[in-house]
Amino acid sequence: MLVERQKGNILSQLKLIEMSSSKAEKTQLMNTLIEQQKRFNQLLRLKVAQHNEFISRLQSRILRLSIIDQNDIRPLGKATTENVAQDRPTFYKEEINLMIIDFLLKTSYLNRSQSQELNAGVMLAKKLGLEKQVDYDVILQGLEIYNQIKIHKNLKVLMNWCTENKRSLKSIQTLNNSDSSLEFETYFQSFIENIKLGKLPDALEVANSYLINFLDINARGNLNQIASGAALLCWNHDSFRNVFAQSSKTGGLKSSSFYDQNVHMMNQIEKNVSHYNDLLEDLKWTKLANFFLFNFNSLYGIEQSPELLLLLSIGSIALKTRSCAHEINEIVDSEHISFESYLKENLSMGARSGISNECPICSTDLFELTSHLPFSHQVKSNIYDNSVMLPNGNVYQYEKLMLNNWKLSQDSVLESSGSGSMRSASAFLTSLQASDDVDRQEEHASLLGSHKIVDPLTGQSFRREQIVKVYPT
Amino acid sequence: MSSSFKSLSEEIDKLSGNRSLENIVTDSDSLLAGLETLKHNIENDNDDLTSTKAQVKSWTDKTLKNEKSINKAIKSYSAKIEKLASFKLANVYSYQSIEVKDNPRNRKLLDRAIVMDLLRNGHFDIVERIESERDIPIPPELIAKFKELDDILVSLREHDDLRPAIEWASRNSDKLKAIRSDLEFDLHKLQFIKLYRNSKKSEPFEAYKYAKDNFPNFGATHLDTISKLLFSIMYSSAASGHGFESYLTDLNLSNDSFYNQICQNYCSLIGLSANSPLYSTLLTSYIALPNFIKYHKISKLSNNLNWTSTNEIPFEINLPASLQFHSIFICPVSKEETTPENPPMVLPCHHIISKESLLKLSRNSVANFKCPYCPGTSTITQAVQAKFINL
Numbered sequence: 044m045l046v047e048r049q050k051g052n053i054l055s056q057l058k059l060i061e062m063s064s065s066k067a068e069k070t071q072l073m074n075t076l077i078e079q080q081k082r083f084n085q086l087l088r089l090k091v092a093q094h095n096e097f098i099s100r101l102q103s104r105i106l107r108l109s110i111i112d113q114n115d116i117r118p119l120g121k122a123t124t125e126n127v128a129q130d131r132p133t134f135y136k137e138e139i140n141l142m143i144i145d146f147l148l149k150t151s152y153l154n155r156s157q158s159q160e161l162n163a164g165v166m167l168a169k170k171l172g173l174e175k176q177v178d179y180d181v182i183l184q185g186l187e188i189y190n191q192i193k194i195h196k197n198l199k200v201l202m203n204w205c206t207e208n209k210r211s212l213k214s215i216q217t218l219n220n221s222d223s224s225l226e227f228e229t230y231f232q233s234f235i236e237n238i239k240l241g242k243l244p245d246a247l248e249v250a251n252s253y254l255i256n257f258l259d260i261n262a263r264g265n266l267n268q269i270a271s272g273a274a275l276l277c278w279n280h281d282s283f284r285n286v287f288a289q290s291s292k293t294g295g296l297k298s299s300s301f302y303d304q305n306v307h308m309m310n311q312i313e314k315n316v317s318h319y320n321d322l323l324e325d326l327k328w329t330k331l332a333n334f335f336l337f338n339f340n341s342l343y344g345i346e347q348s349p350e351l352l353l354l355l356s357i358g359s360i361a362l363k364t365r366s367c368a369h370e371i372n373e374i375v376d377s378e379h380i381s382f383e384s385y386l387k388e389n390l391s392m393g394a395r396s397g398i399s400n401e402c403p404i405c406s407t408d409l410f411e412l413t414s415h416l417p418f419s420h421q422v423k424s425n426i427y428d429n430s431v432m433l434p435n436g437n438v439y440q441y442e443k444l445m446l447n448n449w450k451l452s453q454d455s456v457l458e459s460s461g462s463g464s465m466r467s468a469s470a471f472l473t474s475l476q477a478s479d480d481v482d483r484q485e486e487h488a489s490l491l492g493s494h495k496i497v498d499p500l501t502g503q504s505f506r507r508e509q510i511v512k513v514y515p516t
Numbered sequence: 517m518s519s520s521f522k523s524l525s526e527e528i529d530k531l532s533g534n535r536s537l538e539n540i541v542t543d544s545d546s547l548l549a550g551l552e553t554l555k556h557n558i559e560n561d562n563d564d565l566t567s568t569k570a571q572v573k574s575w576t577d578k579t580l581k582n583e584k585s586i587n588k589a590i591k592s593y594s595a596k597i598e599k600l601a602s603f604k605l606a607n608v609y610s611y612q613s614i615e616v617k618d619n620p621r622n623r624k625l626l627d628r629a630i631v632m633d634l635l636r637n638g639h640f641d642i643v644e645r646i647e648s649e650r651d652i653p654i655p656p657e658l659i660a661k662f663k664e665l666d667d668i669l670v671s672l673r674e675h676d677d678l679r680p681a682i683e684w685a686s687r688n689s690d691k692l693k694a695i696r697s698d699l700e701f702d703l704h705k706l707q708f709i710k711l712y713r714n715s716k717k718s719e720p721f722e723a724y725k726y727a728k729d730n731f732p733n734f735g736a737t738h739l740d741t742i743s744k745l746l747f748s749i750m751y752s753s754a755a756s757g758h759g760f761e762s763y764l765t766d767l768n769l770s771n772d773s774f775y776n777q778i779c780q781n782y783c784s785l786i787g788l789s790a791n792s793p794l795y796s797t798l799l800t801s802y803i804a805l806p807n808f809i810k811y812h813k814i815s816k817l818s819n820n821l822n823w824t825s826t827n828e829i830p831f832e833i834n835l836p837a838s839l840q841f842h843s844i845f846i847c848p849v850s851k852e853e854t855t856p857e858n859p860p861m862v863l864p865c866h867h868i869i870s871k872e873s874l875l876k877l878s879r880n881s882v883a884n885f886k887c888p889y890c891p892g893t894s895t896i897t898q899a900v901q902a903k904f905i906n907l
Contacts, residue, residue, distance in 0.1 A: 050576045053551075057565055057572070066561065073555040080548045087544055091537045094586075098532045105525045139798045143630055150616065150623070151649065163645040170639065346605055348617075352626075353605050355794070356613035357808055358801030361833040365855040366842040402841030403793030403800075408629040412614050412622060418828045421853045424846045425837075426904055432862060438904045447696070500905055513902070515860070515868045516848040516889060 049083045103175040110134060141176055144168045146351040148182045178343070185339040193332035198233050201335060205229055208342060215341045225338045230254055231268060232331050359404060359413040364421060367404040426515040433498050434509050441512075447499050520600045527596045534589040536582035543582075547575045608805075608812045611829065627652055633794040635659065636783065638666035665782045669775060678707045681778055688785055697781045701734045701741075706774065708745060796839065804833045843904030849873035849888055861899040865892035874899055 056076040147164030162183065168174040188204060191197040205212060205226045216224045230253040237246035254269055340347050404413050427440035495504045550571045557564070616623035627650050634643050640659065647654050668684055671677040685692060685700040692700055708730075712723035724746075731742050780790035811831045845854045847870030854860045854870045861874050867889045869877075874896060877885040881896040 050572065053572050054569075057569065066558065069558045070555065073551070073558055077548065077551050077555060080544075080551055084541070084544045084548055087541060091541055094537055098528075101528045102532055105528050108521060109525065135799060135802060136795075138802070139795055142798060143633065143794075146626075146630070147646070150627075161645065163642055163649055166645055167634075167639060167642045170642065348606065348613075350605060351798075352614050352616065353609055354798055354801040354805070355626075356611070357609060357804050358797035358799070359614070360611065360829055361800050361804035361807075361835060362797060362839065362841070364842045364844060365853050366844075401789045401791070403789065403791075403796040405841070406789050406793040408632050408793040409797060412625045412629065415612060416614070417611055420829050420832050421844050421846060422832050422851075423844070425840050425844045427906075430904075432866075432900075432902055436862075436900055436902050438862075438902050440906075511866060513862055513866045513868055514889070515845055515904075 049080075052079055100175045100178070107134075107137075107176065137171070137173060137176075140167070140171055141173055142349075142351040142354060144171075144173065144177055144179075145182075146349045148177070148179055149186070149349045151183070151186065178345075181343055182345065185336060185343075185345075188339070189332050189336050192335055193329055196236070196328055198229060198236070201229050201331075202233070204335075204339075211342050212338060215338055218341075225334060227254070228331055228334055232327065235327070355409075355412075356416060359409065359416050361419050362402065363404050363413060363416060363418050365418055367402060367410075424515055430513050430515060431510045432513045433496070433503075433505055435498060435501065435503060437498055437500055438513060438515075439499075441510075444496065444499070448497055523596065524600060527593050531589050531593045534586055536586040536589070539582045540579050543575050543578050547571060608808050610812070624650075624652060629794045632788075633792045635662040636779070636792045638662065638669065640666070661786050665779070668778060668782070672775060672778070678703055678710070681774075682707060684782075691785050692781060695781070695784050697777075697784075698738075699777055699781050701738050702777070703774070704730045704734070705741065705745065800835065800839050803835060803839070807831055807833045843906050845870075845904060847873050849877070860902045860904070862902045863887050863892070864894045864898045865890050867892075868902060871901075 053076065056072060056079070059072050144164045144167050147167060148162065151162050151164055162179070164177075165174070165179050165183075168177055168179060188200050191200045209226070212225055230249055234246050234249045234254060237243070237249060250269070337347060339345075346353075403409055426438075427443070429441045430438050431441045431444065432438045496507055496510060497504045550568060554565070554568045614622060614626065616626055627646065631643055631646060631652070631654060634646075635658070640663065643654065643659070646652070664684070668680045671680045682700075682703045685703050689700055704726075708723055708726050711726050727742075727746060731738075731745075734742065784790050811829075845860050845868070846852065847854055847858075847860070849869050850873045852858070852870060852872075858870050858872050860868050861871050862868050863874075865887050867887050869888065875881065877888070878896045879885075884893050884895050886893050
């Protein structure tokens with residue numbers, strides 16, 4: 044189209060040049076022509092750059108995916124998942140970061156004065172070099188239109204967008220088996236708005252030139268809507284409000300007399316009218332905005348709710364055990380969220396002697412968010428072999444208890460997060476001598492009975508013969 | 517996966533191989549050049565327009581052809597892509613999910629979790645942005661804590677400088693010991709080895725001095741390692757062949773492993789879990805997702821699958837040991853998971869069953885009963901409540 048226009052332009056200019064007689068005039072025209080052509084080329088370059096940007100996004104994404112394809116990705120979730128994270132640490136880290144970026148983008152608070160570069164999601168994407176992996180501009184464009192509808196009650200952008208994507212919108216509608224289409228809702232909204240503003244001729248104009256197109260497609264739903272909308276033509280918002288004001292007044296005066304006929308009548312009127320009132324409410328804008336975003340997301344193949352939420356739920360359920368529910372955590376019901384608890388925990392850190400809980404579900408970060416999710420289904424005990432019980436009922440794995448008590452000096456970093464009182468130096472040194480053989484159980488048995496064993500959790504110390512082997516089955 | 521990946525990548529190759537748009541640009545540029553020549557000619561009183569007209573015509577033809585070709589390419593691309601199996605995450609997951617849309621509190625909670633994750637990764641600029649964008653005040657003390665961590669990590673990562681890390685570790689020596697971390701010694705060890713490697717083999721004095729200054733504090737705990745380290749100095753000039761030369765090289769000395777260890781220990785010391793909860797949970801979701809997909813497929817075939825106990829998903833998800841954070845004990849009698857309300861009880865014969873099963877077996881603590889696993893009999897009073905602890 045662009046090309047055609049430019050062609051027409053050039054030809055007409057050339058004709059002018061042909062016809063014009065003076066040299067100065069010719070050069071003049073020539074200059075304009077060249078200017079035009081320059082502008083055209085610039086525009087062209089811009090479009091091509093846009094196109095190439097999308098292509099390069101596609102390419103970089105496929106390249107990233109090829110990393111997992113190469114080694115014929117083994118299905119996650121099988122028993123071989125022992126080392127998902129170790130397998131492709133960067134890949135999963137990036138995936139997770141992408142999800143966070145996606146979430147930040149989809150929930151961004153748009154501010155017209157703020158450029159895209161200052162959006163937290165965009166910033167993070169650029170910082171991590173992932174900007175080609177996420178269509179931040181598309182997501183933000185959707186949100187922009189969404190806000191235009193919801194906050195600024197601006198239908199113009201929406202109308203333009205609908206016209207631009209007419210075909211795709213239709214296929215989305217059939218795909219979803221939906222009665223209403225975004226285009227219809229848009230013009231219907233504009234119809235209502237005109238009524239609200241008292242511009243009845245404009246409203247009729249909208250009805251005649253646009254809404255009429257929707258009558259034959261699926262007659263029932265739209266017809267009813269238009270009919271109810273038409274009712275508004277003779278009743279405006281104020282008259283409804285008057286009715287309600289009256290009814291609440293009467294209701295207030297005679298609230299005690301439930302059997303009063305008047306109240307019933309008023310209730311009836313209220314019920315009849317409420318539907319029309321809904322049409323005039325601001326809430327309808329929110330509905331329209333949501334409906335737009337639904338269509339927008341379907342069009343671009345964007346998940347309706349951020350992947351982060353779904354995957355976080357899935358991960359949480361998988362992790363959530365019945366033991367998680369019993370952490371001491373109070374849920375306060377307010378909108379105020381603070382980071383204070385993180386600081387508080389630090390203070391108590393020094394006094395903490397328990398084994399720190401590494402479970403993500405029990406953490407301050409996620410505990411409350413996941414509190415309403417179902418539990419995972421557990422069918423297997425994961426209790427270690429060779430478990431021993433101390434007299435206080437605490438059950439440990441024997442080797443780990445010994446390791447903890449002996450504190451090996453080998454290079455293997457003992458990643459224990461337990462803490463407790465320090466053993467006496469002499470006990471430690473004696474055990475150190477035996478430490479080289481610590482991984483063989485027979486030798487342990489012969490050593491039993493000669494030393495004190497400290498419970499890493501409570502710091503209590505017991506004699507070795509007090510340890511009993513238990514059999515969780 | 518693989519087949520659709522292949523066709524997807526082929527389609528992308530095809531689309532990106534289409535050079536029509538570049539052709540249009542070049543053609544338009546040459547047209548512009550033609551126009552400029554014409555202008556030049558006109559200035560020189562040569563106003564013959566025929567060649568220019570021809571040029572315009574050929575440009576139009578070519579460009580339209582190119583336009584058609586790129587449009588066709590895009591169309592065939594999107595048609596092919598449509599055919600690929602589409603996968604909707606939301607369809608697979610049918611349980612309650614975390615909702616933020618109409619729940620401002622949840623939304624803030626999630627924002628907070630993200631902020632914590634970003635802080636752990638040192639993205640302070642982004643955090644600042646989020647703070648102002650979403651109106652969630654973050655206490656500067658908290659940020660300061662993570663800045664300190666970031667400083668340590670940056671100097672390790674970018675300057676290969678261990679000193680800030682060592683300094684921090686020695687300041688928090690006691691706390692690190694309390695969480696049974698060897699980090700402080702390990703850092704000294706790494707520094708020693710670095711000094712040793714950088715020095716000439718025959719003059720390892722700097723490393724020796726470092727060892728003399730720093731290692732004595734760890735004699736009680738790491739004597740064995742220290743002696744091996746110093747032993748390798750003594751014989752460094754000797755030909756390899758004894759075991760200790762390789763001792764130095766075999767150690768995992770990559771900065772990465774230290775990087776993670778510092779991160780984890782630092783977070784433990786400030787009272788947080790070693791790994792970001794958000795990260796761990798999302799990582800878990802990748803493992804769990806196939807189970808959800810599989811269940812979804814099966815449940816589509818048969819309608820009657822929701823047999824599970826309340827508030828529990830009906831299928832098992834096998835997680836690797838590193839992602840199992842709680843000890844899980846399934847009572848061998850009732851096959852139910854023990855909970856704080858229904859704790860595991862150890863019978864005198866040292867077999868373990870859940871409290872509810874115990875009550876049932878003992879008919880509400882009136883009768884002696886036989887252990888379900890061995891001939892031993894016991895009464896309810898003899899049973900001891902147990903608690904499984906994972907070190």
